[in-house]
Amino acid sequence: MTGLRDIKKQRIHEAISMAAITLFLRRGFGEVSVAEVAAAAEVSKPTLFKYFATKEDLVLHRIVDHQGEAARVVRQRRPGEEPLAALERHFLSGLQRRDPVTGLNDNGEVLAYHRMVFGTPSLAARLFHYMAADEEALAEALAEDGDDLTARLVAGQVLAVQRVLARRNWRRLAGGETAEQVHPEAVRAAKHAFALLRGGAEAAHGPDVRPDTAQARSLVDETGRRR
Known part of the structure; x- marks a missing residue:
């Protein structure tokens, strides 16, 4: 209480x-x-x-509401659901809700807020401080079901994809389109992005990408011969 x-x-x-x-x-x-x-x-x-703590935090504290969100989605995913599938589902749900964090919210104040954040160097720099903490939390959540290196690589890629998608949506809204108009393409873009992520993650978990595999040794030997 x-x-x-x-x-x-x-x-x-x-x-x-x-x-x-x-x-x-x-x-x-x-x-x-x-x-x-x-x-x-x-x-x-x-x-x-x-x-x-800083002047920048007076603006960016709104993002704190989403701090650690990706890690929570992974840990609270449905039984048998893959982490990337849960993260994709969550992002698509955010688009449907017009969650400002997805960039797909055409409220005038939200658009102005994003313009201020993206257009102010000190705010953009401080934003990376929050993103680094999110990446670390997501990596820890992913590492619970896999190796640490792969978890960190996937975490960085996931958050980069979400950032690119959100910025892309915001730019279209800032250009005069409505959230309703942008939504179908935003959904297609998100599905495409997560499909690419899944392909990379599946490859990363395969036996042919570990540095101590026969294929890796063969590549090294071949490189040596070419020299």
Whole structure:
């Protein structure tokens, strides 16, 4: 059960967040100081930094709602379901729900938010900090059913694919198309992308890609002879 202290902290967090996003969208991320955000939220700067470690986190904290999501999808997948199938199903469901994280949400504020994130170098750089944590969590989840190297390679590819798909969807919406118009193609693109991922993952689990296999040794020997 949530205590009164936790409720108060959550309200302060939300107040700071709303004040920051409103100011940033209205005037631009680089044109608003942390002091102005604190004043608008009616808190001190030290209090603001207790809730948000950096100015960039005032924007990107919204992504925290999805932190570790891919790892949770893998761990909570249906019995007998392959990890990539679960991740694909989850992404397609997000497209159907118009989840902003898929890029397929044409709400004006969401579009402006993405434009700010993608168009501000410091925000884009900070975003990679969150992505690295997500990649690590997904790799750990995948490694529970496989080897560590393959898990890390697949995790990096999955998150890269999701990032590319989301950016692609957002760009089309930013170009004037509606989410309804883009949705069918977004679904086709996602299915194509995950099919490529599955092909790569299946190859990675095959006996012919391990560095100590006969095929690998043969390749090395052949390379040596060609020299």
